[in-house]
Amino acid sequence: MEDAVVLSRSGLILCAIFGLVLGGLVLGQPALANEKAEPDPAKSEYWEPIRKLMFGDREILDGKDVIRVYLATRADDASTVPVTVKAQIDQTPERYIKTIYVVVERNPSPASGAFHFTPESGRAQVETRLRFEDFSHVRAIAETNDGKLWMSSRWVKAAGGCSAPSAKNRVPAALLGKMKFKFEEETIKYDEPNLVQLMIRHPNESPLAGDFDVTQVAEFVRSVSVTYDGKVIMTAEVDFSISENPSFRFYFTPHGKGELRVEVEDTHDKRFVQSITVIEGTPLPGG
Amino acid sequence: MAVLALAGARFALADVHAAPEPIASLDLTEIAPGNYVHYGTHEERSPGNLGDNANIGFIVGNRCVAVIDTGGSAAVGRALRQALRRVTQLPVCYVVLTHVHPDHLFGATAFREDNPQFVGHTELPRALAARGKFYANALKRDLGDAAQGSEVVEPTRLVKDELVLDLGGRSVRVHAWPVAHTDNDLTVHDEQTGTLWLSDLLFVDHTPVVDGSILGFIKVLEQLREVPASHFVPGHGRTETPWPQALDAELRYLKVIVAQTRLALKARKTIQEAVDTVGYSEEANWVNFEQFHRRNVTSAYAELEWEE
Numbered sequence: 001m002e003d004a005v006v007l008s009r010s011g012l013i014l015c016a017i018f019g020l021v022l023g024g025l026v027l028g029q030p031a032l033a034n035e036k037a038e039p040d041p042a043k044s045e046y047w048e049p050i051r052k053l054m055f056g057d058r059e060i061l062d063g064k065d066v067i068r069v070y071l072a073t074r075a076d077d078a079s080t081v082p083v084t085v086k087a088q089i090d091q092t093p094e095r096y097i098k099t100i101y102v103v104v105e106r107n108p109s110p111a112s113g114a115f116h117f118t119p120e121s122g123r124a125q126v127e128t129r130l131r132f133e134d135f136s137h138v139r140a141i142a143e144t145n146d147g148k149l150w151m152s153s154r155w156v157k158a159a160g161g162c163s164a165p166s167a168k169n170r171v172p173a174a175l176l177g178k179m180k181f182k183f184e185e186e187t188i189k190y191d192e193p194n195l196v197q198l199m200i201r202h203p204n205e206s207p208l209a210g211d212f213d214v215t216q217v218a219e220f221v222r223s224v225s226v227t228y229d230g231k232v233i234m235t236a237e238v239d240f241s242i243s244e245n246p247s248f249r250f251y252f253t254p255h256g257k258g259e260l261r262v263e264v265e266d267t268h269d270k271r272f273v274q275s276i277t278v279i280e281g282t283p284l285p286g287g
Numbered sequence: 288m289a290v291l292a293l294a295g296a297r298f299a300l301a302d303v304h305a306a307p308e309p310i311a312s313l314d315l316t317e318i319a320p321g322n323y324v325h326y327g328t329h330e331e332r333s334p335g336n337l338g339d340n341a342n343i344g345f346i347v348g349n350r351c352v353a354v355i356d357t358g359g360s361a362a363v364g365r366a367l368r369q370a371l372r373r374v375t376q377l378p379v380c381y382v383v384l385t386h387v388h389p390d391h392l393f394g395a396t397a398f399r400e401d402n403p404q405f406v407g408h409t410e411l412p413r414a415l416a417a418r419g420k421f422y423a424n425a426l427k428r429d430l431g432d433a434a435q436g437s438e439v440v441e442p443t444r445l446v447k448d449e450l451v452l453d454l455g456g457r458s459v460r461v462h463a464w465p466v467a468h469t470d471n472d473l474t475v476h477d478e479q480t481g482t483l484w485l486s487d488l489l490f491v492d493h494t495p496v497v498d499g500s501i502l503g504f505i506k507v508l509e510q511l512r513e514v515p516a517s518h519f520v521p522g523h524g525r526t527e528t529p530w531p532q533a534l535d536a537e538l539r540y541l542k543v544i545v546a547q548t549r550l551a552l553k554a555r556k557t558i559q560e561a562v563d564t565v566g567y568s569e570e571a572n573w574v575n576f577e578q579f580h581r582r583n584v585t586s587a588y589a590e591l592e593w594e595e
Contacts, residue, residue, distance in 0.1 A: 072559070076582035080589055082559045127557065129589070133421065162388040163582060166417035168499055169410075169470035180593070184555055199592065245589065249557070287553040 038155040041137045046105040054101065054111065055149060060141065063150030064088070067100060067124075067142035075132045075156050078163040080243045085140040087124035091117065097124035099143040104241055106136035108208045112241035115250075120231050122193025122253035129243040131165035131206070132158045167203055167244040175201045177272035179262065183284035190280055193251040198226070198262055200247070200272070206240040221246050223265045229258035254278060313339075313363075313370040319480035319518040321347045321457065323374060325367060326525050327358065329493050329574050332390065334433045337362045338426070341390040342520055344484075345371055346477050348454020351380035354403070355475050355484050355520075357394030360426065361436035364394020368401075379403045381452050383461060384442055385486035386469045387414040388498070389422040391522070395440035406450065407442025408463045408471035415439055446473060464488070466499040467507040474511075481517035483530070491524030494573040494580055495537045501545055501587045508538050540569050548587045549594075558588045 041047070051060070070084040087097050096119050102112045107130075117124040124142070139153040177200070184195035200221060207218035220240040226233045233252040252260065261275035278284065315323045324344040332338040338359025345354045345367075352375060357364040371379070379401040384392050386408070395405065419439040426434045444450070446463040453459075460476040468487045475484040487496065488507060497504055512531045519530050526533050544566045551561040565584045570576050 072562075076562065077585040080585050082557070082562075082585070084559075129558070162390065162496065162498060164418040164421050166421070168586065169466045182555070182592075201593070243589075245593070286555040
């Protein structure tokens with residue numbers, strides 16, 4: 001069961017990528033990208049080493065019928081770029097997407113997140129917000145339950161001028177770890193996928209921002225785990241490519257009244273828990 | 288009012304492969320006695336304009352000079368310093384860094400030789416630490432070799448609330464604001480002439496930029512409205528509209544974004560849907576709208592979604 005190994009190791013994979021990048025920074029500044037036109041994603045020099053680290057020699061298939069990346073071609077705000085990765089196949093017990101990896105290949109830490117889904121998710125989709133250090137291809141690599149890998153990508157121009165990937169101001173300590181759920185619909189619908197947004201108050205510090213004190217451990221959210229009635233909906237390993245106050249929007253399929261519960265852990269080993277009981281006909285927070 | 292040093296070619300056209308050419312001369316306008324302003328362009332920065340995209344200037348006292356922002360590259364800073372030297376031989380004792388943005392501060396290196404105090408908001412060092420390297424790389428990307436010598440200068444004197452600078456017979460009040468345009472905004476008030484330097488708390492014609500808090504920005508503008516001023520300097524653009532009515536267009540713009548973003552949130556729209564729809568009624572009123580407006584809505588949404 002090679003796939004199971006990969007699933008449980010994905011946290012390590014993120015760390016390995018991170019290690020690679022720190023090594024790279026010691027050797028020299030990353031090349032400055034100033035392409036006016038979109039470079040060919042298949043010929044990217046950035047992708048090759050990342051691909052080797054994350055997936056070794058495994059074949060990666062053309063994924064546009066399985067997974068797609070949606071985002072504006074210009075990153076209006078380099079600190080907050082909304083990105084949606086969306087399955088193009090139904091999430092059934094027979095065939096489903098187990099994991100979506102999101103890679104911003106020119107970010108100092110390219111592996112932004114690994115999002116794991118189950119048939120209970122309803123749809124394998126996540127919308128989040130990312131930081132962009134530079135113009136970059138954004139890649140989504142989906143792993144289906146048959147162990148195959150599928151990839152598609154989008155090119156994004158970073159914003160210029162005074163837009164920067166770092167936080168705009170401090171998150172007050174008292175608010176750290178505060179979480180909110182927001183639902184797309186006003187009430188829950190049983191037996192079909194429902195969209196929910198999870199919001200987390202967190203600075204999601206980048207250890208690579210300027211002269212970050214290397215003796216300190218940067219505090220960023222590293223894992224998110226969502227269950228409904230005890231069943232796993234989505235788990236994710238993420239890093240500081242995710243914007244401050246991380247937001248994740250995803251589906252879950254309830255089959256009756258139940259508790260939607262989220263556990264978040266950050267790199268300072270702080271754990272934050274939030275839950276909400278959803279009942280058909282009862283209004284849900286949103287707006 | 289006098290316009291000084293209006294020389295023919297304002298810029299030597301920079302060849303990106305050659306060492307940066309100095310800016311031949313910098314236009315200065317004395318908007319009030321002793322208050323000299325250089326108005327930057329609304330263009331995106333390029334090797335052609337060398338990052339001369341913000342309003343910068345200085346105040347001259349009997350003893351010394353306070354520079355208020357230095358422009359978007361070392362070349363602009365050097366040109367400002369030369370223009371200053373044509374006005375006065377008094378020493379530069381202060382360089383006020385009004386906030387972290389690169390179009391205002393990369394010229395500061397040109398004043399190092401004057402050994403002034405570099406004055407910044409208490410939050411400025413943190414913001415520079417987080418962004419300085421990124422800004423320097425982006426400047427190189429946009430200006431090429433013309434970015435040469437442009438470096439981040441750390442503030443040596445921090446302002447928490449207010450600091451009065453004595454220029455000799457002239458008191459200049461530096462005020463540190465809570466989170467607004469950024470989390471490190473300063474204004475400078477020359478009491479003798481009633482001249483208020485607002486930097487990017489006031490955008491004229493140029494689309495306002497929210498890089499701190501949109502609600503904070505509105506709150507600060509409401510407070511600034513109560514400050515009496517005979518003359519004022521926006522961070523971008525210039526206007527004949529009197530004070531404080533000159534603040535109203537920007538206030539209206541920010542309030543439109545807040546109102547429409549709240550509606551979008553109420554209608555359970557996503558951040559992308561909000562960015563694609565909010566505030567376009569304001570498009571005709573501002574330049575560089577595409578470049579900055581969507582970003583403002585992104586930022587406003589991320590802030591307002593936490594409101595109860």
